[in-house]
Amino acid sequence: MAAQHRGLTVWFTGLSASGKTTLCNAVYQRLAARGCKLEPLDGDTARKHLGKSLGFSREDRGENIRRIGFVAGLLTRNGVITLAAISPCRTVRREVRASIGDYMEEYVNAPLDVCEARGPKGLCRKARAGQLPGFTGIGDPYEPPLRPEVECRTDRGSLEESVGKVLAAVGRALSG
């Protein structure tokens, strides 16, 4: 896997505080060090540039993710490895996978209680108290992937192990 490579969307999904962003950032650094052409897309960037008017209802979050999927598809077909760390909803992920083709899913898996203990800014506590009605995993269901290309149990293994798994899968996808 060198500077010349095909495009690929690497989609990290998991509960809030499961470690998606940490893993995504670590994978980004490693691929960048190899000279890969990379573009990270996150929910906040998408909201800022593609969906200022979108709220946090299930429908609006779905639409935000569809837009990220559209952009990821354009980048992927132009040879960019696009990293996205988002998406609670299986149906929308399935749509994105189908529309992109060169797509793989990394299930960043940690039990809800572990995520709650880690959770930044007391978000889970607020969600439990009903203050964040659409919070994924508490007020709103998280739908884990059924057949992810990679599963990382971030409560058991080290970050380095997870990174290794993802990089191996990316390497296979790009050479396949």
Next chain:
Amino acid sequence: MAAQHRGLTVWFTGLSASGKTTLCNAVYQRLAARGCKLEPLDGDTARKHLGKSLGFSREDRGENIRRIGFVAGLLTRNGVITLAAISPCRTVRREVRASIGDYMEEYVNAPLDVCEARGPKGLCRKARAGQLPGFTGIGDPYEPPLRPEVECRTDRGSLEESVGKVLAAVGRALSG
């Protein structure tokens, strides 16, 4: 200018029926024949994938174009020549130019009466009758670029001349 090239956004602007899409498509074909990495972005695609809820008010059209600009920027920085045929509004074009950097503007210029005579589907007639209040150039002002990289008078020259001008400018931008 070969298959390996830098990214660039080539932004065609002009009145409705000035010949933007025809010129953009012709430039696309010529660049594709040289093996360039290309991505065309048009207003309808953007609306479909990035802004279903946007209407046709000045503000909403501006937002649609900003989104196209954001995506064009991502593609451009990843080495793609992005062709966009849109945008009546100078302020938004200025924003897009500033945010992308590798950007050039093609002013597709034909007088309003020529565009009206050409106009597809009787759109200009409808606009004159007040049936399309935001129609660019009639109900809504068209703001021609002040310093376009290329200007093509499509009522005077042939399509092939216009294509030649654009290709020469693209070649200069990519080698510069």
